[in-house]
Amino acid sequence: MAAAQAGDQRAYTRVLNDSVALIRAVARRQGVAVDALDDVVQETLLTVHRVRHTYDPLRSYDAWLSAIAARRAIDVLRSRGRREHREVHDEFAFDTHSDREDASAGTERAQEALRLRKAIETLPPGQREAVEQLGLKERSLAEAAQRTGRNTGALKVNLHRALKTLRDRLHGES
Known part of the structure; x- marks a missing residue:
């Protein structure tokens, strides 16, 4: 990452590619479902790109990246939780629901x-x-x-x- 900060494009591409496995591992530890891992990876890599100037080469890159990945994983979990709370996933929900709702309850x-x-x-x-x-x-x-x-x-x-x-x-x- 230090080379990438200095402007080495190859190093930057390599560090991003090599970061994917760690991001996925952090996201799984946070409880992110397999189908949402790519969302966490994408959000984390975008964040890394935006804040790459904040990385301190004297410190661990993995720890820095893990902290960012954990935050993005939590964001994805919150987003999915809100969406799933509002969505109906039962394919028979509309078939078994009475069309004639009790008037007093309504x-x-x-x-x-x-x-x-x-x-x-x-x-x-x-x-x-x-x-x-x-x-x-x-x-x-x-x-x-x-x-x-x-x-x-x-x-x-x-x-x-x-x-x-x-x-x-x-x-x-x-």
Whole structure:
């Protein structure tokens, strides 16, 4: 990597190619599924390319790379977890689901959703913004901070306070 930092293109290509095995091993230790390993490898190599100037030749390249790979593996796991949480994977789910839903259950859910929307609207602006960005739109802290102009710490605090307030209000009404 030190040669690559000095501008040796062959060394850079070789170090990237030789890094793939270590990245895959780190990702597997993090619990990444086999079908997602290529995603981790790609994200890690892109990160290495972006931050290659931060590598210190006096330190272990493998340790530096492993730290980056572990973070990218966690990112992929989080991303897949959010996606799988929203997706239906049962091929018979739609076949066995009744088309005629109990009207009272549907009405009750609609009323709860309306109560929740109204409760969110009454929150202070910072808390409402945190709920909308992080909860409803499912943006990451970094994305929400960029869009709102608030720092991540403020967003976390606002979200925590908003959830506590909503929990108290909604359970207090029941």
